[in-house]
Amino acid sequence: MLEFAILGLLQQSPMHGYELRKELASVLGGLRSISYGSLYPALKRLQAAGLIASEDPVPRALLPADAPALTGRRGKVVYAITAEGKERFADLVSQTGPEAYDDEGRFGVHLAFFRHTAADVRLRILEGRRRTVERQRDRLMDSLRRTQEKLDRYTLELQRHGLDSVDREVRWLTELIDSERDDARAEAARADEPPTGTAPPNDVTT
């Protein structure tokens, strides 16, 4: 998942670790960010797999031969995606199976790179996610109905709030899906035939 996000970000342009971390935070939803303890090992894995390459474009030119020893070696390391990396990213982006939406984080990453995703794939991922969340909601509703007598007030409140939250997510996904379908329909109509009756307004775009 992290690897996926990194490949996606490097798609645009090379970056160094610090930048990557900041961008990653906004991709992951604005709240929880990623730690260096996750980031650097992930970069190493990607590099070992040949999906990204690192270069050191700031050769620090100065300083005599007695460099501050081992760990010292500032000068920012820039990571760039390779051809293989681009292939791999294209594969990942076009996945429509459960691995694309069962995990919340993974789904978020897919959403973040939807502009690289074909319209039909987008729709399948959104629908898959909705199915997953609906199942969660139903399970929760069920367990709540079965156990509500035995729970104290606070636990009950917690469950109710959780249920409400999941329910809202379903509705949110439904809105997204409907708007995707509208787009697809508009697209089809535009390709099929220019509307009769009402004149199409000055359509300059494209």
Place this chain on the structure above:
Amino acid sequence: MLEFAILGLLQQSPMHGYELRKELASVLGGLRSISYGSLYPALKRLQAAGLIASEDPVPRALLPADAPALTGRRGKVVYAITAEGKERFADLVSQTGPEAYDDEGRFGVHLAFFRHTAADVRLRILEGRRRTVERQRDRLMDSLRRTQEKLDRYTLELQRHGLDSVDREVRWLTELIDSERDDARAEAARADEPPTGTAPPNDVTT
């Protein structure tokens, strides 16, 4: 956090791992449950610290000496809380600092055991949690306002949904807090003086 939850559950009665896991799932909000890979190491840590004790009340009586060797050793292991464990739990339950509410999971556990918690401590925890979530909301609103031009539609939607979610949590907490305050006021009124004017309805309770 896991340790906290285990101590809380064993407060009621001894349990074995499998039961513990199921109860834990409902404590943690109905959705995400805990894996054995987390549970058993946690039980070992608690046992090493002397906070719980394990007994094997099913001596399997049968089977000749040639037991199926090493790993074999069925007969469920029951875990019970010790006196030290009860002390530790009482300490944990009365914490009102950031450690009680900064982490979502930890806050959930506190909420799950609110019936063991004094009214003033409950209020402080709820208010602390609200402060934390409000800060999250404000940060998110800020970053959304600053970056909304550069984000594509889907990322924007994701952020908006996240923001809505956090905002709802604040409102939910406010409801809980208000109802706690009402309870406290009613309590105080009952202790202080019977109301004049309107006659108190037949108050049989307590």
Place this chain on the structure above:
DNA sequence: GATCGATGTATCGGGACGATACATCCGGTC
């Protein structure tokens, strides 16, 4: 001109998780 905070790369230990192995018991089924 010195300190402070942002930027920057990197590692370490602790802990959580999914997967898996192993073992028992209970119900139904032919």
Place this chain on the structure above:
DNA sequence: GACCGGATGTATCGTCCCGATACATCGATC
């Protein structure tokens, strides 16, 4: 009455993530 599958049950392993930390440089503020 033999068998089988699924729920119950204990436990470990490898992989990965995270918070904390170390080290290093730069710009700005006072």
